[in-house]
Each structure stands twice: as structure tokens, then as C-alpha cells.
Amino acid sequence: MGSHHSIHLHHHVSKQADIKHKKYVVTYLPVLIILALIVVLFGSYNFLNTKETTSTIGTNVPDFSLPPVKGELSGLNSGDFTGQISLISVFASWCDECQENHSVLVELTQQQQIPVYGLNYKDPPKDVRLWLDRHGNPFKKIGADLNGDVAASWGVYGLPEVFVINANGQVIYRHMGSINSEQFNRDILPLITQNERQTEHVFPQNTNEEKAVDPASKDL
Structure with missing residues (x-):
């Protein structure tokens, strides 16, 4: 009789364990699946971003011309980036992450390290004007991309984005x-220094160049 009771008790405990195990599975399996999907999607996003960024390097700046944003005198066009290394920021007043970029750009222009241009993406004119007045305007020129077509030609599909352009009008960094100050100093500042040296090498200033002599002066 005691043996029968023990078997019955063991069966009851096993049944309770099975129920508890199934409860855990039902409760936590969806959570684990969601976490796994997040990891996969995040990895895919980083892979696509890296691939898109890499494929942009070395390409020419798209041909475009944009009007100025409200309150600015000059718009922005593709010819503004030739002859010197420069940086262009794609931003909008409604973009929360753009604020961190903007603070870095304001500091950058105060140090006068590189000309900074702005590509304002799908922003109501009044909103971007208020935003610039509130946070400062680090841009040499700003183009108003009201319908987003120019940003699309740059391959932009999310904000903010930063491009560095060399003196030949080619993208050398994206x-x-x-981006914060540490990333700028680590990734962008060396590019500025390197390309400035290359420009000096291509267009050296010859201080010993002899003045042209008028042939007629030889006869004097």
C-alpha cells in the first residue's frame, strides 16, 4: 500500500513539473523569439548601413541646386564643394538625433577646421528657421530640400547623416x-589633415618662381 502511494506521488510530481515546464515555455518562448529577431534585424541593419556607406565612398557629389532656407541669402548647389575639403550635414528640425550632430558642428565651425554646409530635409520653412535661431547656425550655406529629392540622390534614407567631400567634389566619408566629438576627432579629423596635405602636394605654392621677363627688356 505504501509502495502504491509512492508511485502515485511520483506521478503527481512529474505531472506538476510538466505543467510548470509548459508554463515556462508558453511564457518565455515568445520573448526569446522576439529577442532573436531583434538581434537578427539589428545585425542586418548594421550590415546594410556598412555596405551602403562603403559603396558611397569615391562617388561624385550629385548634380543639384537648392534654394535657401527661410532667412538665408544663399542656397546650396553641387559646385559649392569643389576646391576645398568640406562637410555636409543632412538634418531636419523634427529629427531628435540631429541635435547632437548640430552641437558638434557648431563647435567645429567655431574652431574653423572645415567649411560646413547644410542639407535641410523636408522641413517646414518656419520650423527650420526657429530651430536655427534657437540652436545656432554653423552652416556656410543651407539648401532647402523640401520634397527630399536631393537627399534621395545622395542615397539618404535616415537622419541625421554626415558626408565629407574632398576638393574634387568626391565623397570620402559618410x-x-x-556623431559626437570623439567620433569626429577619430574618424573625420585625420581625413581633413590628410586631404589638406594632398591638396598642397597637387597645388604647391612655388615661392621661388621667377618672374616672367619681358623679351623687349633684354634689348634695353
Whole structure:
């Protein structure tokens, strides 16, 4: 009789364990699946971003011309980037992450390290004007891309984005997402220094160049 009771008790405990196990599975399996999907999607997003960024390097700036944003005198066009290394920021007043970028750009222009241009993406004129007045205007020129076509020609599909352009009008760096001072000093500042040296090498200033002599002066 005691043996029968023990078997019954063991069966009851096993049944309770099975129920508890199934409860855990039902409760936590969906959570684990969601976490796994997040990891996969995040990895895919980073892969696509890296691939898109890499494929942009070395390409020419798209041909475009944009009107100025409200309150500015000059718009922005593709010819503004030739002859010197420069940086262009794609931003909007409604973009929360753009604020961190903007603070870095304001500091950058105060140090006068590189000309900074702005590509304002799908922003109501009054909103971007208020935003610039509130946070400062680091841009040499700003183009109003009201319908987003120019940003699309740059391959932009998320804000903020930063491009560095060399003196020949080619993209030499692209960053998707917000950028801080540490990232700028690590990734962009060496490019500025390197390309400035290359420009000096291509267009050296010859201080020993002899003045042209008028042939007629030889006869005097």
C-alpha cells in the first residue's frame, strides 16, 4: 500500500513539473523569439548601413541646386564643394538625433577646421528657421530640400547623416546617425589633415618662381 502511494506521488510530481515546464515555455518562448529577431534585424541593419556607406565612398557629389532656407541669402548647389575639403550635414528640425550632430558642428565651425554646409530635409520653412535661431547656425550655406529629392540622390534614407567631400567634389566619408566629438576627432579629423596635405602636394605654392621677363627688356 505504501509502495502504491509512492508511485502515485511520483506521478503527481512529474505531472506538476510538466505543467510548470509548459508554463515556462508558453511564457518565455515568445520573448526569446522576439529577442532573436531583434538581434537578427539589428545585425542586418548594421550590415546594410556598412555596405551602403562603403559603396558611397569615391562617388561624385550629385548634380543639384537648392534654394535657401527661410532667412538665408544663399542656397546650396553641387559646385559649392569643389576646391576645398568640406562637410555636409543632412538634418531636419523634427529629427531628435540631429541635435547632437548640430552641437558638434557648431563647435567645429567655431574652431574653423572645415567649411560646413547644410542639407535641410523636408522641413517646414518656419520650423527650420526657429530651430536655427534657437540652436545656432554653423552652416556656410543651407539648401532647402523640401520634397527630399536631393537627399534621395545622395542615397539618404535616415537622419541625421554626415558626408565629407574632398576638393574634387568626391565623397570620402559618410556617417549614418548622430556623431559626437570623439567620433569626429577619430574618424573625420585625420581625413581633413590628410586631404589638406594632398591638396598642397597637387597645388604647391612655388615661392621661388621667377618672374616672367619681358623679351623687349633684354634689348634695353
